[in-house]
Amino acid sequence: MRGAQAGSVSDLEALFRDHWPRAYRAAYLVVHDAAAAEDIAQEAFLSAVRSLDRFDRRRPFGPWLHRIVVNRAIDWARARTLRREVGDEGLVTAAAPAESAQRALSEGIAGALAGLTPEHRAVIVLRYLLEYTPGEIADLLDLPRGTVNSRLRRGLDRLQSRVEEDR
Amino acid sequence: MNERELRKRLLTDPVPEELEARERVWPTVRAAWETRERVSWVERRARPILALAAAAVLVGAAVSPPGRGVAGWLREQVAAEEEGRELLRLPASGRLLVESGRGPWVVRADGSRRLLGAFDEATWSPRGLFVAVTDGRELHAVEPDGKVVRWTLPRPERISNPRWAPSGFRVAYRSGKTLRVVVGDGTGDRLVARNVGPAPPAWQPGPEHVLAYADEDGGISIVNVDSGEGLRRFHVGQAVRELLWSANGRRLAALVDEERIALFQPDGRLVRTIEARRGRAILAMAFAPSGRDLAVSDYSPASGGSILVIRPRTGATRMLLQVPGPLDQLAWAPNGRWILATWPAADQWLFVRTERPSRVLAVSRVTQEFDPGSTGQDAFPRIAGWCCP
Numbered sequence: 071m072r073g074a075q076a077g078s079v080s081d082l083e084a085l086f087r088d089h090w091p092r093a094y095r096a097a098y099l100v101v102h103d104a105a106a107a108e109d110i111a112q113e114a115f116l117s118a119v120r121s122l123d124r125f126d127r128r129r130p131f132g133p134w135l136h137r138i139v140v141n142r143a144i145d146w147a148r149a150r151t152l153r154r155e156v157g158d159e160g161l162v163t164a165a166a167p168a169e170s171a172q173r174a175l176s177e178g179i180a181g182a183l184a185g186l187t188p189e190h191r192a193v194i195v196l197r198y199l200l201e202y203t204p205g206e207i208a209d210l211l212d213l214p215r216g217t218v219n220s221r222l223r224r225g226l227d228r229l230q231s232r233v234e235e236d237r
Numbered sequence: 238m239n240e241r242e243l244r245k246r247l248l249t250d251p252v253p254e255e256l257e258a259r260e261r262v263w264p265t266v267r268a269a270w271e272t273r274e275r276v277s278w279v280e281r282r283a284r285p286i287l288a289l290a291a292a293a294v295l296v297g298a299a300v301s302p303p304g305r306g307v308a309g310w311l312r313e314q315v316a317a318e319e320e321g322r323e324l325l326r327l328p329a330s331g332r333l334l335v336e337s338g339r340g341p342w343v344v345r346a347d348g349s350r351r352l353l354g355a356f357d358e359a360t361w362s363p364r365g366l367f368v369a370v371t372d373g374r375e376l377h378a379v380e381p382d383g384k385v386v387r388w389t390l391p392r393p394e395r396i397s398n399p400r401w402a403p404s405g406f407r408v409a410y411r412s413g414k415t416l417r418v419v420v421g422d423g424t425g426d427r428l429v430a431r432n433v434g435p436a437p438p439a440w441q442p443g444p445e446h447v448l449a450y451a452d453e454d455g456g457i458s459i460v461n462v463d464s465g466e467g468l469r470r471f472h473v474g475q476a477v478r479e480l481l482w483s484a485n486g487r488r489l490a491a492l493v494d495e496e497r498i499a500l501f502q503p504d505g506r507l508v509r510t511i512e513a514r515r516g517r518a519i520l521a522m523a524f525a526p527s528g529r530d531l532a533v534s535d536y537s538p539a540s541g542g543s544i545l546v547i548r549p550r551t552g553a554t555r556m557l558l559q560v561p562g563p564l565d566q567l568a569w570a571p572n573g574r575w576i577l578a579t580w581p582a583a584d585q586w587l588f589v590r591t592e593r594p595s596r597v598l599a600v601s602r603v604t605q606e607f608d609p610g611s612t613g614q615d616a617f618p619r620i621a622g623w624c625c626p
Contacts, residue, residue, distance in 0.1 A: 074270070082270055083263070090259045098252050105592060108258040109328065112265060116326065119270045120347050179246040198240065199247040226243075233238050 071127055086115060089132065093139050096199055100143035100191045102184045110146060114138040136200055137210045140192050144211075147188035182232040190225035193218055261572070265330035269347045328588045328598055329570035332381070333577070334359050334368065334621040337607035341370060341621060343381050353383035358621065360408075362401045362421070365624040369399040369408050376410055378423060388423030398437035407446050407462060409438045416450050418462045429462055436477045441503065442486040449489055451477035457491060459503065469505035479521070484528035488549065495519050498533065500549055509549055517543075523567040523576070525591075532576050532591075536563040544578055544589060558589050558597065568623045579603075581617040 073081025093114060098107035114135055118125075125131070183191050196207045204222065208215040238246075326348040327333065333344040341359035344350040353359065356370035356377070367378050367387060376396050378387040394413030401408050406421045409429070416433045419426040434451040441447040446462045455476060459469040479492040488508070489501045495518040498511040513519045513535055520542070521534040531549055536542040542564045544557040558564075562582040569576055569591075578587045584604050590596040604611055607618040 079267065079270070082267065086263060086266055087259070090262070091255065094255050094258055095247075095252050098255075099247065103594065104252075104254040104258070105590070105594070106596075107252075108254065108262060111258070112262045113326065115262065115266045116269050116347050119266055120349075122270070178250045179243070180250060180252070194243075195247065198244045201244075226240075229243070230238060 071125065071131055075122055075125070075127070082119075085131070089135055090115075092132075092200060093135055096136065096195050097139050097143045099180055099183055099195045099199065100140065100188055101147050102180065106146055107143070110139060110142045113142060132200075133202070133206070133210065136196070136202075140196060140210065144188045144192050147191075179233075182229055185232050186225055186228055190221050190228065193221045194225045194229065197222055265346060268330055269345070327570070328590070329572050329575045331571040331623050331625055332365060333568075333623050334361055335607055335618045336621050337618040338611050338616050339608050341368065342607055342618075343368070343383075351381075351383055353379055353381075358397060358399060360399045360401050361622040361624040363403050363405050363625070367401075369401055369410075371396045371399055371410070376408070376419070378408075378421075390419055390423055390426055392417075400438055400440060402440045402446055402448075403442045404444065404446065407440075409440065409448055409450075409462070411438075414453075416448075418446075418448070429460060430458065434477055436480050436492075439480040439482050439489070441482050441489075442484060447503075449480050449482070451480060451491070457489075457501075457505075459489070459505070469503070471501070471505040473499055481522060481524055483524045483531075484526055487528075488524075490522060490524065490531065492519060492522055498522055498531070509552070511547060511549070516540075520563055520565050521567045523569055525569050526571055526573045530591075532557070532567050532569065534564040534567050534578065542580070544576065546591060557591065557595065558587065560587070566620050568620045570623055571625055577620060577623065579617070579620060581614040584617065 071085060074085050090111065094107055094111040097110040098104060101107055101110065117138055118131070118135055125134070183194065186194070192211065193207055196202045196210060197204070202210065204215055204218045207213075208218045211218070327344065327346045330346050332346065335342045335344055336357075336359055339352060340355045341353045342350050343353065353368060353370060356372045358371045360369050362368065365381065368381055370377050370379055374392050374395055376390040376392070376399060379385065380387065392412045397411045399408055399410040401421070407418050408421060409416065409418050411417075411433060414432050415428055416430040416438055417426060418429050429448065430450060432453050434453045436451040438448050438450040441449065441459070447459060447468065448462050449457060449459045451457055455474050456470055456472045457477060457480070458467060460467050473491055473493050475494040475496070477491050477493055478495065481490045482488070483490070487503065489503065491499045491501065493499055496513050498519060499507055500509040500511070501507055511533070516539065517535040517537040519533060519535050523532045524530070525532065529548060529550070531547045533545045533547055534542060535545065541559060541561040543559050544564060544567065545554050546557050547554045557576070558578065560580060562580055564578040564580050564587070566579040567576055574591055576589045576591055578589060580587060584602055586600040586603050588598040588600070603618055604616050608616050
């Protein structure tokens, strides 16, 4: 972080490559759309880069980035069904490049997560992928801690039952 | 599945496109970082400084003339922040060049923008290192930060439609009704043709300096501007509104009188005609950076405006977007994954993702963003290019 703030492109690249996998993975596991996950993770990094010079180095970079990623992913997933995606029905269809990979993945944990609400997916991703405590998740999502705990509990229950169904 | 197993699977199960997406996004992040507004020591402490200055204004303005000077400084600081503030974020990398009543703007991917000056039209150099701008009877090459004018070329007649060659070594432009070319450093200005039509000239991608332009009488000419050799001349019979080369230089598209798009080989042979759908007018077209697809905007008062993506080689057509009004300009993002369509009647820009699932990002009140105080569709900004990968 210090190097990137001082103007080192190699340090910026190291920061990007270090944080990209979890940022992208977190976004994907919430939205279940590779293109949207890429957009969300990209937007989060662009926000971070825009504010890099003002960033307080005493604070950790990860939670700052993850807050942006997960909140945008929740917003995107919520809006997905509401958003007017014009013209889809009239398109000459072609398989999206990621479709086969997505199908393969649907057999795994991501497929099981897809059956949960975006809010439940987000707390599970924050707790078990990004390894935040319930208190930290409450701060990141601006929620009461009790809500985080109940979402975790219900989310895990549903996830468990979906995994067992798949078996 | 216990929590440990869940954690392991979340961390290790494959996620589609993770590495490919990382490689696509890194250049965008790097570009945003390289072009970010640097924050000086003063700016980092702007709030306390402004607070102190404001207090000084209250005291100073009340008691002495120097207080007015402090107030002026404070206004300048606020105005400077307004000029560079974030308006919108581009959904893909690159920079937009936008022509407005105040002059051309450069909009970066992170949404920050800069006014180049009180110029008329603008065009990117091929790698976005310079912008050619017109100012009445003058053609200038300026740097994209608007601070340095590299060269100026005066002409006796009004200059319009500047177009920078893909090589970077030539700039074509109209002066009155003549078509002229100048070397990329501002020297060697010369006449190419007289009595050219209103469609802007189009450079063929490639190492040669080959230029296509439309005559006043519905003819299209292709010339090598260095040798002066006329390579081809053919007629389409009606007014040519726009000329475009595909990215690989193997197709020349001519929009003919809002009725059809004629696709030619470089040797002038017509290879395909795309007719406007019944009762509709073709308003704009734009080749994808890949060269495979052609985006077309068409419109009818009864059914509104549409964006179609056509693959000229096969004729396959898909509908990308429908809106109630006409979309008068199209511009592909350098990565080919988004199209910017302009909608003057709604005072909006629409960023439309070209891949499925489709997605539309709307930017409202565009006129106010680029030309505050102006109203009406005449004041609506025009897109002069989305540069560069």
